Amino acid sequence: MFEGLSEKLERSFKILKGQGYITEINVAETLKEVRKALIDADVSFKIAKDFTGKVKEKAIGQKILTSVSPGQLMVKVMHDELTELMGGESEEIQIKGNPAIILIAGLQGSGKTTFSAKLANYLKKKKGKHPLLVACDVYRPAAINQLKVLGEQIDVEVYSDENSKLPVSIARNAIQYAKDKGRNVVIIDTAGRLAIDELMMNEIYAIKKEVNPQEILFVVDSMTGQDAVNTAKAFNDKLDFNGVVLTKLDGDTRGGAALTIRSVVDKPIKFVGIGEKMDALDVFYPKRMADRILGMGDIVSLVERAQEQYDETEAKNLKRKLAKNEFNFNDFLKQIQQIKKMGNIKELASMIPGMGKALKDTEIEDDAFKGIEAIIYSMTPAERENPKLLNGSRRKRIAEGSGNSIVEVNRLIKQFEETSKMMRMMTTGGNRKMMQMMQQMRRN
Amino acid sequence: MGIFSFFSKEKKQDLDKGLEKTRENVFSKLSKAFIGKSKVDDEVLDELEEILVTSDVGVSTTLKIIERIESRVSKDKYLGTSELNRILKEEIAALLQENNSGDGEDFDIRPGVKPYVIMVVGVNGVGKTTTIGKLAYNFKKAGKSVVLGAADTFRAAAVDQIKIWGQRVDVPVISQGMGADPASVAFDTLKSAISQNTDIVIIDTAGRLHNKINLMKELTKIKSVMQKLLPDAPHEILLVLDGSTGQNAIEQAKQFTAATEVNALALTKLDGTAKGGVVIGISDQFKIPVKYIGIGEKMTDLQIFNRKAFVESLFEQSK
Numbered sequence: 001m002f003e004g005l006s007e008k009l010e011r012s013f014k015i016l017k018g019q020g021y022i023t024e025i026n027v028a029e030t031l032k033e034v035r036k037a038l039i040d041a042d043v044s045f046k047i048a049k050d051f052t053g054k055v056k057e058k059a060i061g062q063k064i065l066t067s068v069s070p071g072q073l074m075v076k077v078m079h080d081e082l083t084e085l086m087g088g089e090s091e092e093i094q095i096k097g098n099p100a101i102i103l104i105a106g107l108q109g110s111g112k113t114t115f116s117a118k119l120a121n122y123l124k125k126k127k128g129k130h131p132l133l134v135a136c137d138v139y140r141p142a143a144i145n146q147l148k149v150l151g152e153q154i155d156v157e158v159y160s161d162e163n164s165k166l167p168v169s170i171a172r173n174a175i176q177y178a179k180d181k182g183r184n185v186v187i188i189d190t191a192g193r194l195a196i197d198e199l200m201m202n203e204i205y206a207i208k209k210e211v212n213p214q215e216i217l218f219v220v221d222s223m224t225g226q227d228a229v230n231t232a233k234a235f236n237d238k239l240d241f242n243g244v245v246l247t248k249l250d251g252d253t254r255g256g257a258a259l260t261i262r263s264v265v266d267k268p269i270k271f272v273g274i275g276e277k278m279d280a281l282d283v284f285y286p287k288r289m290a291d292r293i294l295g296m297g298d299i300v301s302l303v304e305r306a307q308e309q310y311d312e313t314e315a316k317n318l319k320r321k322l323a324k325n326e327f328n329f330n331d332f333l334k335q336i337q338q339i340k341k342m343g344n345i346k347e348l349a350s351m352i353p354g355m356g357k358a359l360k361d362t363e364i365e366d367d368a369f370k371g372i373e374a375i376i377y378s379m380t381p382a383e384r385e386n387p388k389l390l391n392g393s394r395r396k397r398i399a400e401g402s403g404n405s406i407v408e409v410n411r412l413i414k415q416f417e418e419t420s421k422m423m424r425m426m427t428t429g430g431n432r433k434m435m436q437m438m439q440q441m442r443r444n
Numbered sequence: 445m446g447i448f449s450f451f452s453k454e455k456k457q458d459l460d461k462g463l464e465k466t467r468e469n470v471f472s473k474l475s476k477a478f479i480g481k482s483k484v485d486d487e488v489l490d491e492l493e494e495i496l497v498t499s500d501v502g503v504s505t506t507l508k509i510i511e512r513i514e515s516r517v518s519k520d521k522y523l524g525t526s527e528l529n530r531i532l533k534e535e536i537a538a539l540l541q542e543n544n545s546g547d548g549e550d551f552d553i554r555p556g557v558k559p560y561v562i563m564v565v566g567v568n569g570v571g572k573t574t575t576i577g578k579l580a581y582n583f584k585k586a587g588k589s590v591v592l593g594a595a596d597t598f599r600a601a602a603v604d605q606i607k608i609w610g611q612r613v614d615v616p617v618i619s620q621g622m623g624a625d626p627a628s629v630a631f632d633t634l635k636s637a638i639s640q641n642t643d644i645v646i647i648d649t650a651g652r653l654h655n656k657i658n659l660m661k662e663l664t665k666i667k668s669v670m671q672k673l674l675p676d677a678p679h680e681i682l683l684v685l686d687g688s689t690g691q692n693a694i695e696q697a698k699q700f701t702a703a704t705e706v707n708a709l710a711l712t713k714l715d716g717t718a719k720g721g722v723v724i725g726i727s728d729q730f731k732i733p734v735k736y737i738g739i740g741e742k743m744t745d746l747q748i749f750n751r752k753a754f755v756e757s758l759f760e761q762s763k
Contacts, residue, residue, distance in 0.1 A: 225690020
């Protein structure tokens with residue numbers, strides 16, 4: 001996510017490398033670079049200044065430790081500081097109370113409506129709740145309809161009143177409705193508003209007073225620049241919100257807003273939006289984000305996402321099939337689909353330490369598997385079940401059917417054979433043989 | 445934010461009372477730092493750096509501006525703060541591309557092109573559809589006929605949103621519903637414009653993050669499908685940037701330009717505290733002029749970009 005920043009930091013640390021110890025002079029050069037990098041990552045000017053000041057103090061205090069390289073030492077100091085700046089531990093959303101009431105606030109276009117629906121989906125699927133979405137954006141054309149469409153997608157009811165222009169009374173009525181219908185979480189989506197628009201800020205304050213929410217979440221676009229400080233502060237002064245949601249983080253190379261907001265308003269970032277799909281929502285982990293910013297990768301998130309998609313009975317089934325040498329193209333297809341469910345491949349790969357930088361200019365397409373799938377879908381059910389059937393004429397037909405050349409079909413079949421061999425070794429414990437084979441594959 | 449104070453009185457009165465802020469001219473702050481000095485010193489430059497950086501101008505563009513000022517001051521022999529102010533504004537304005545039409549006041553299009561096709565692109569939530577509604581209003585007011593193409597067929601209720609704008613402004617909207625092929629919608633819109641002899645076509649597109657390769661390819665496709673009907677369409681590819689976006693806007697400009705040859709910018713949401721300074725670097729680097737600015741949610745809240753007013757606004761602060 002933050003390739004831009006970590007790259008720049010890496011470059012500035014290089015200036016330090018090759019020097020024996022940290023002095024006031026050589027650290028000053030690096031810190032200037034660090035500050036520039038932070039500002040270019042949209043960290044607020046003042047916070048970047050404070051931050052580099054703190055890092056400098058700590059770095060110079062540690063100059064006696066000559067056993068570690070100055071670069072490594074600086075990374076550690078920066079990492080500790082970054083983690084602290086972003087709030088240390090992750091914080092969960094408060095959904096106590098029946099119904100628990102969550103109020104969503106933010107600027108125009110920050111992604112409130114999409115987030116509201118994602119949150120409803122999250123609470124329904126992961127917390128076993130029965131949410132009700134409330135459409136209180138009575139201003140933007142089709143905003144109510146937008147929430148309704150999303151509600152339908154995730155099968156969550158949306159409360160709206162298209163004849164009313166009064167968000168406060170819509171919210172009030174919605175809560176009564178939720179009580180009557182036994183909904184235990186109410187998520188109130190509101191109109192986008194500017195922090196300096198007094199009328200609109202008073203309106204959302206009135207909604208807060210009326211419904212007394214357990215949780216107020218401030219939704220902010222992760223691409224926001226220096227103005228993040230002003231806006232976050234103004235919303236916090238008015239609403240005293242409980243947490244922040246950072247959206248559109250899937251498209252970002254920087255994201256200084258994440259670094260800034262917590263320290264300005266002293267409120268935790270609770271969620272991050274990472275795509276347009278309804279399950280593209282993640283909990284925010286400050287430490288992991290610090291890791292990522294410093295190019296240390298994010299293995300934990302990767303593992304968690306893999307686990308989420310892992311189906312135990314499915315895996316046992318697969319193991320049995322492999323042992324019996326019955327792994328076929330249907331299984332292969334299932335594997336591909338599972339990987340796809342985990343999300344954008346480039347994003348996944350960038351979570352692996354060191355990969356973020358390596359992948360920066362490589363284009364991995366979302367549909368990297370499309371060609372493979374097309375070939376498999378062009379096989380008859382019998383062929384998918386039993387790959388041994390695939391003789392020359394069948395391969396030719398598949399190539400034509402899927403719009404590929406026969407070379408590509410052959411390549412896929414070879415890949416498939418190697419994969420199934422490799423997987424069989426993994427399950428039957430032939431580790432050394434597998435390593436040999438992987439090396440061989442790499443040479444091919 | 446001070447863009448308002450430099451537009452005509454009539455326009456200024458359009459603004460909601462609630463949006464008005466007290467402002468302090470930062471030039472006075474700069475001037476104070478200057479008293480009794482014969483050259484631009486570190487204190488002045490630091491002050492200048494902070495003003496520019498906190499307006500999202502970005503480090504490299506800020507350094508570029510400072511360098512240019514330093515060299516001009518040493519060459520021209522600095523005389524007083526009023527000269528510095530003038531030089532400062534000139535240098536920043538110089539980085540902003542001139543509009544094709546000059547720094548005009550009116551909503552106008554290239555003469556002799558009919559229909560004139562505008563394709564509107566940008567990341568999610570920047571205000572594309574709202575800008576289109578306002579553009580349609582202004583063009584119609586200027587006596588042109590307009591048709592809108594609802595080619596955002598992806599985001600929930602996007603088609604409804606542009607249809608409501610069509611009703612408000614009273615211009616036709618061509619749509620095929622949600623999930624339809626956006627290129628096909630654009631094609632239909634153009635076809636309708638040609639047969640109805642419409643002056644201006646505006647195509648809405650779905651918001652997309654610039655690093656999603658397939659979605660960027662889709663834009664290229666929409667463009668090339670329109671060229672089947674009109675080889676030189678679209679005449680204007682308008683990239684809409686959110687005024688509160690930081691340095692990421694540069695990457696947006698780069699990627700959208702690579703996919704569609706963006707030739708005009710619109711900067712939205714300037715009625716807040718955001719300054720939108722990032723367009724200075726974009727304009728300088730990619731030679732794309734800023735054409736419009738959005739300053740509110742009403743139909744009338746779109747203005748032709750004025751370089752001078754924009755630069756002035758960078759140096760104003762809310763108290």
